[in-house]
Amino acid sequence: MTEQQQGEMRVALIQGDIQIGDPEANHKHMQSLLERAVEQVPDLGLAVLPEMWNTGYALEQIHELADPEGQKSREWLATFAQKHRVSIVGGSIAEKRDGQIFNTMYAYNSEGNQVTRYDKLHLFRLMYEEKYLQPGAEPEIFELENGLTAGASICYDIRFPELARTLALNGAKALIVPAEWPNPRLHHWRTLLTARAIENQMYVIACNRVGKSGDTEFFGHSLIIDPWGEIVAEGGEGEEIVTGIIRPSLVDEVRGRIPVFEDRRPGIYFDSK
Numbered sequence: 001m002t003e004q005q006q007g008e009m010r011v012a013l014i015q016g017d018i019q020i021g022d023p024e025a026n027h028k029h030m031q032s033l034l035e036r037a038v039e040q041v042p043d044l045g046l047a048v049l050p051e052m053w054n055t056g057y058a059l060e061q062i063h064e065l066a067d068p069e070g071q072k073s074r075e076w077l078a079t080f081a082q083k084h085r086v087s088i089v090g091g092s093i094a095e096k097r098d099g100q101i102f103n104t105m106y107a108y109n110s111e112g113n114q115v116t117r118y119d120k121l122h123l124f125r126l127m128y129e130e131k132y133l134q135p136g137a138e139p140e141i142f143e144l145e146n147g148l149t150a151g152a153s154i155c156y157d158i159r160f161p162e163l164a165r166t167l168a169l170n171g172a173k174a175l176i177v178p179a180e181w182p183n184p185r186l187h188h189w190r191t192l193l194t195a196r197a198i199e200n201q202m203y204v205i206a207c208n209r210v211g212k213s214g215d216t217e218f219f220g221h222s223l224i225i226d227p228w229g230e231i232v233a234e235g236g237e238g239e240e241i242v243t244g245i246i247r248p249s250l251v252d253e254v255r256g257r258i259p260v261f262e263d264r265r266p267g268i269y270f271d272s273k
């Protein structure tokens, strides 16, 4: 990684494996990977975990396994963020709330304060999410350090360009994407993430898991993509901490270079469909 300049932020994607249906083991494992990240990356500004890292897709047992009110995960993430002075987007967890299960992202700033709670909006039918989980109700934008306003998006959400667009229109300069994106759709993963970055002229910071769950394989390839669509960092197919440096002011530069947002024609799109 090159030298960090003022206004830049070092990012680490915690590209870990997840044991299906074993929250205890997953907590320990994510803790050790996060510790490795803060050791390996000096002045780490932001760490991002993958999707559903506490339970994996153990949907048939999800009522027993999901974290009630996200309490255990929230306490752990807040404490880690504060202790190491690092912002964390805690991937997403299976959370039980009012008797229902959500696929929920929590984020913390480097003082350990919670800055967002986002429930996945688009549930993935191919994995029967809609049978077991409740969808979220609204998009979420949150403030991290170094002038980074971020928008939340979980895995399948990236297939819905209207979500990333609405986040960008409302101030997001980065799209943060925890995922469990499986083989064989690497081409879709890379292309969709790159498209979201280019069309919205924003950073895309996407952390995918690795490993196997039943017959499903996850390929990693976590990505940091800049607002021009260039790849800043990309993971391989095994467990690793993927690191890169982002510079939020690049978003304004790129938006100045090609003023896409000024050239939109909001009045003529079929917005309500």
Ligand SMILES: O=C(O)CCC(=O)C(=O)O
Residues within 6 Å of the ligand: 124, 127, 154, 155, 156, 157, 159, 180, 181, 182, 185, 188
């Ligand atoms: O859209 C895809 O191909 C993968 C989505 C997915 O695995 C998920 O949302 O959990």
